[in-house]
Amino acid sequence: MxxxxxxxxxxxxxxxxxxxxxxxxxxxxxxxxxxxxxxxxxxxxxxxxxxxxxxxxxxxxxxxxxxxxxxxxxxxxxxxxxxxxxxxxxxxxxxxxxxxxxxxxxxxxxxxxxxxxxxxxxxxxxxxxxxxxxxxxxxxxxxxxxxxxxxxxxxxxxxxxxNLEDQAETFLMRLARGAGMHGLAGMAPVIRRGGVIIHxxxxxxxxxxxxxxxxxxxxxxxxxxxxxxxxxxxxxxxxxxxxxxxxxxEPARLALLAGQFSSIRNSLDGLAQELTAAGVTWRQAGYAELRGQVFLGAPGAVAVHALRQVLGMVGGRAYPPNTDRLERCLERMSAVADQRPFTLAGCRIIKRVGKYEGGEILICREERQPGERTPVRAGQQIQWRGVFEISLQARDDGAETPVYLGPLGAAGWSEIASKLPAARRRALPYPVRTALPALFTGGAVAEVPHLGFLRAEGGLPGVQVATIRWRQLEFGENGQIPLVSRPLRTI
The missing domain is CATH 3.40.50.620 (HUPs)
Incomplete structure (x- = not known):
């Protein structure tokens, strides 16, 4: 010493x-x-x-x-x-x-x-x-x-x-990364995360x-x-x-610049919220539907800001893509000749001929690491992939077998669809289904709350989902997605 x-x-x-x-x-x-x-x-x-x-x-x-x-x-x-x-x-x-x-x-x-x-x-x-x-x-x-x-x-x-120097450092870090107005606004004095206000x-x-x-x-x-x-x-x-x-x-000058960008960002926040209210439909399964004519017809800066918010809510990434990538994304979304799906910020972006004038754009989570399984136990509160907060509880009549949490995946969906044709009638686009959170036991799908699926054959698992909450949005009482009271079951 x-x-x-x-x-x-x-x-x-x-x-x-x-x-x-x-x-x-x-x-x-x-x-x-x-x-x-x-x-x-x-x-x-x-x-x-x-x-x-x-x-x-x-x-x-x-x-x-x-x-x-x-x-x-x-x-x-x-x-x-x-x-x-x-x-x-x-x-x-x-x-x-x-x-x-x-x-x-x-x-x-x-x-x-x-x-x-x-x-x-x-x-x-x-x-x-x-x-x-x-x-x-x-x-x-x-x-x-x-x-x-x-x-x-x-x-x-x-x-x-x-503190002040932290704000100045953040400004320079984001400037070096080529951040646009949103990033250069620095750290916000108040943010909401998981139902808690951080000051x-x-x-x-x-x-x-x-x-x-x-x-x-x-x-x-x-x-x-x-x-x-x-x-x-x-x-x-x-x-x-x-x-x-x-x-x-001085650091105060850099922080002042960040504050000026923050004022602009706050103004755009209000305009972006108006745009998402008019042009975006949020779905409880964690995806969004964009009305093409409304969303893509907005002023460029407002559309970029709103798109940043949508991608953050659906993809769950801690940091959004920079402005250049968002602008290129909007250009591709607007291109009539190019109808190919593409990905950005953990999201799949799919253009569809839908019920809205000007078409519909589906933004859902990208199916990443479909075979990844994490062991879980009753009583856990899990933040899953930055999107869902999942609470687990014990099932009194369940079997004492290991239970795992992971994305449903294409194989999991095929398993459900083959055993329970009624699940196909659930109005969820296929790319959404494969990225849904699911519980697995013995290598087979045990529960998919968003599909109302609960496996009965081979015995019920000892762990079940109590509630699922989309971290970014509020649905229903206390922001929880009400689960199906009578889950679909295999015969």
Whole structure:
């Protein structure tokens, strides 16, 4: 163990984090050059930030806390806000298990928060980790775990600590990827995910001010060494932001640009919603039907924005395709001479002569990895392929056999159709059927809720689907798709 400076911080050898101790540091002079150094965030200022982020006083709130300076500052500010205005606050830490000692770090965060009187929960990312794209996978897992926990506990609001520099870094990252107006709008202050509202109240606050807030309160925090790893795009973007600041282009200017793009995006959001209301029919099986004349006749920027939303809802991808690809997609959708189906963003796009004037365009999920099967058990809440949230329950009269979840596939549909001809009469296009979620036992289809199919021969499986919810849309009571009360069965 090596001390670095007087009463400032120390580093454990290897990949361990740095713990920063606020004791003895100058609250007013620990900022990086170019950052806002106007001092700690005060109570009145934070009240205004919470109002701007649409968080109502008294609402049950959770704050995501990694132990870093930003999230620790947010936790303390949110706790003081809760004490002033009432309500309940929980801090949630996700242990990704990506490095030795992560559980100990989460415990340390819990000890700090406990000393401040803040309730703390640790959520663990279990299972295998991907060999590539680990940061994106960890982010998806983190949000999935937090929103699932929030729904179970009745918490409707989660605060996350993205700050001014994070917004500037995001702007540069997306600019480098060739993002259009939508991407350059940066991170939105409020988003909805899985029925939970996620707020970013600190997007206008610099990283330096958040650390000054901790110093003023004598609170330690953790610096993750992976934040300095140049292998990650975010790290390279962070260095670019610092370099631009040295040339007079402050992070606040980049964030301001993102805010201006955001204003344009918000205007387009309203126009795109009007277009989808008039030109798109959403189906509970997770697909959309576009009225060709209405959708393709809209102004280009509005149609691109609406198409981005439709593809995101149906395909379930975390990030939409860039504007160039969306424009090419619209051109192909409009081409009368080319009627071939094509794919984009995890979706199949199929032009059909339908009931609508100008034709119909079917957008459904692409059948990816049709043979992929994941073992499941009763009591699980599963986010399946970014589209459906599936809850599973035990069947009292079911057999104790392994149950798997996967796409129905062409072979699965053929199995159902051969045994149950009535299933063919269900008004679902063939490309939609093969991509539906299904339960399997013994290599055979056991249940397909959207088709009302439940296998009876050979004994019922011990696990059944309780509810399915399309993550992006609300259908029926509590956004759940009501299952067929009397499922079709084989004889």
């Amino acid at each position: 090596r001390r670095a400076g007087s009463n400032a911080c120390w580093r454990v050898s290897g990949p361990a984090p740095i713990v920063v101790d606020a004791a003895g540091l100058d609250v007013r002079h620990d900022a990086q050059p170019g950052n806002d150094t106007s001092g700690p965030v005060g109570d009145l200022e934070f009240d205004g930030l919470m109002r701007a982020a649409d968080v109502a006083p008294g609402a049950p709130v959770a704050v995501a806390v990694s132990g870093g300076g930003d999230s620790m500052a947010l936790a303390l500010l949110a706790d003081a806000w809760r004490r002033r205005h009432g309500g309940m606050l929980d801090a949630v830490t996700v242990d990704h298990g990506l490095r030795p000692g992560s559980a100990a770090e989460a415990a340390q965060v819990g000890a700090w928060l406990g000393a401040a009187g803040i309730r703390h929960r640790v959520l663990t990312w279990d299972g295998e980790k991907p060999a590539s794209g680990i940061q994106a996978a960890a982010r998806e897992a983190r949000y999935g775990l937090m929103t699932e926990w929030a729904r179970r506990t009745g918490v409707a609001h989660i605060l996350v600590a993205h 970013r109240p600190l997007l206008g606050v610099s990283r330096a001010r958040l650390r000054q807030t901790l110093m003023a309160r004598g609170q330690k925090w953790i610096e993750d060494p992976s934040n300095d790893n140049p292998a990650f795009t975010r790290t390279r973007s962070r260095r670019m932001v610092a370099g631009l600041a040295g040339r007079g282009i």
